[in-house]
Amino acid sequence: MTLDERKRKILESIVRDYVETAEPVGSRAVVKKYALKISPATVRNEMADLEEMGYLEQPHTSAGRIPSEIGFRYFVDFIMEKQKLSDEETELLNKVISSNADELNEFIGRIGYFLSQITNYASFVIVPSIKFKEFKSMQLIPLGKDKALILLVTDTGMIIHRRIDVPSSLNDEDLEQVSAVFNRVLKNKKISEINRTSLQQLREGLKHKRLLVDLALEEIDNLLKNTGDEKLFLSGTLNILNEPEFKDLEKLRKILTLLEANEVLKGIIPDVTGDEVDITIGHENKLDDIKELSLVYAGYKSLGETGAIGLLGPIRMEYWKAAGTVETVRAAIEEVFRQNR
Secondary structure, eight states: OOOOHHHHHHHHHHHHHHHOOOOOOOBHHHHHHHOOOOOOHHHEEEEEEEETTEEOOOOOTTBBBEEEEHHHEEEEEIIIIOOOOHHHHHHHHHHHHSSSSSSSSHHHHHHHHHHHHOSSEEEEEOOOOOOOBBEEEEEEOOSSSEEEEEEEEETOOOOEEEEEETOOOOOOOHHHHHHHHHHHTTTTTBBBOOHHHHHHHHHHHHGGGGGHHHHHHHHHHHHHTSSOOEEEEEGGGGGGGSGGGOSSHHHHHHHHHHHOOHHHHHHHSSSOOSOOOEEEEOOOOOOOOTTTTTEEEEEEETEEEEEEEEEEEEEOOOOOHHHHHHHHHHHHHHHHHHHHH
């Protein structure tokens, strides 16, 4: 149902005030705080109409109104504009993106922490299952005294790099020799074919560089661990403790238990098919235990597969802030994955 301009402004005022205060909103507060050029009596009449239409609710103990889930949905779909990150938040995101995170888990962890830190909601990042069948190449690049960069490339185009410490007795030629032996033994070899025989060939070909060989093999093992099954990372779940809606300990216990069950949580997040920000509010969610939560989420592409990032919070959520943040971070991490192909 379409609302006229005055009803839209009143609904927006009530949504924003309720999100800020967690208290029912009265007509005088709407007029005073949002400088509406109409009387409190007129606002009361409009609020009564909005309640009858299903956009507002009146708690039994209050003369004020609060938005219903239908009211929040109308606000999100037809009134809200996404809020951009502040200059300070943008600078912080750029630091996270450009930081020297050598492992996928570390990078994703920082992204999740950033999301939860600037919104004060719980955040999630789903890393898609990335299947690769064989190695294409490995290279050790000297970075100065006692340091090197190990670069691994797979048949999917996935590039994994990490700085490692190397023995001071090894020089640039030694690194080249190790790279050459690894490529001779492992290049185009299927993952399933990398066995003890392959590892023995590496060690025999590099008898005097056993420590460096073991370091490189450890990184290959880390690569195998960081790919394969879909992974879910959660951050800031304790932010839910700060919301007045969840002071009921039994209700809070159910939600926290659910969030700790990663496989269950994956199932409650709707299938992500595109890169637009989606929002599910309250009873739009799949499971009864989270029908007092809202999800704000978007998909991102990584090596042709789709992952997801998002926020979980109360129905009384700053949707404009949450949606703008998710949209910006989604684009940023997709660009990082694109550059590291």
